[in-house]
Amino acid sequence: GENVEQHPSTLSVQEGDSAVIKCTYSDSASNYFPWYKQELGKRPQLIIDIRSNVGEKKDQRIAVTLNKTAKHFSLHITETQPEDSAVYFCAASRGGTSGTYKYIFGTGTRLKVLA
Amino acid sequence: GAVVSQHPSRVICKSGTSVKIECRSLDFQATTMFWYRQFPKKSLMLMATSNEGSKATYEQGVEKDKFLINHASLTLSTLTVTSAHPEDSSFYICSATLLGENSPLHFGNGTRLTVT
Numbered sequence: 665g666e667n668v669e670q671h672p673s674t675l676s677v678q679e680g681d682s683a684v685i686k687c688t689y690s691d692s693a694s695n696y697f698p699w700y701k702q703e704l705g706k707r708p709q710l711i712i713d714i715r716s717n718v719g720e721k722k723d724q725r726i727a728v729t730l731n732k733t734a735k736h737f738s739l740h741i742t743e744t745q746p747e748d749s750a751v752y753f754c755a756a757s758r759g760g761t762s763g764t765y766k767y768i769f770g771t772g773t774r775l776k777v778l779a
Numbered sequence: 780g781a782v783v784s785q786h787p788s789r790v791i792c793k794s795g796t797s798v799k800i801e802c803r804s805l806d807f808q809a810t811t812m813f814w815y816r817q818f819p820k821k822s823l824m825l826m827a828t829s830n831e832g833s834k835a836t837y838e839q840g841v842e843k844d845k846f847l848i849n850h851a852s853l854t855l856s857t858l859t860v861t862s863a864h865p866e867d868s869s870f871y872i873c874s875a876t877l878l879g880e881n882s883p884l885h886f887g888n889g890t891r892l893t894v895t
Binding site for chain 1: 811813815820821822823824825828872874879880881882883884885886887888889
């Protein structure tokens with residue numbers, strides 16, 4: 665079945681440094697890749713997404729890159745701040761027949777930004 | 780826009796009883812809603828896809844008779860955990876998209892279920 669692998673599971677960086685989280689998906693028909701941030705006790709919130717017809721997307725300190733050939737996509741956070749500390753999830757989605765579709769999530773990365 | 784509300788946020792029940800969790804899209808219509816289960820410090824595991832007016836699609840390994848899903852309207856999906864056991868204790872969270880496939884998921888606030 666569909667699978668999304670995410671690495672690393674934990675990541676500690678100094679404030680101001682960059683953080684990179686990587687995901688690999690198995691379903692070659694996946695065409696939408698969102699990233700979510702989940703703070704403790706709260707619901708996941710979308711931070712950035714990318715579609716399969718784009719190789720890179722940037723939003724201020726956050727960027728996502730996609731390599732369709734290798735079925736890899738990555739989240740890049742620059743100039744990290746303590747408030748970036750949270751669990752980050754990647755996901756992959758594909759459109760299905762008869763309007764069916766679903767989102768499969770990676771295993772999550774716990775990011776700690778050290779002040 | 781795209782607010783998803785989930786109720787209750789916490790519930791404690793005794794083994795053998797059933798618990799119903801509601802997921803509502805407050806400001807949009809959701810023909811499809813997704814139910815996830817999240818274990819402590821773990822990922823979001825897709826349990827089932829709830830389709831308005833039709834039967835839910837369950838993921839492999841999820842017992843459909845144990846986790847009953849009903850999507851009777853465009854704004855409401857319910858998950859009923861039947862004959863709950865302590866191992867059903869978990870965080871259940873629903874989600875929906877405003878624009879359909881290949882668009883962001885909007886999550887409810889989740890339900891912490893504890894079965895004693």
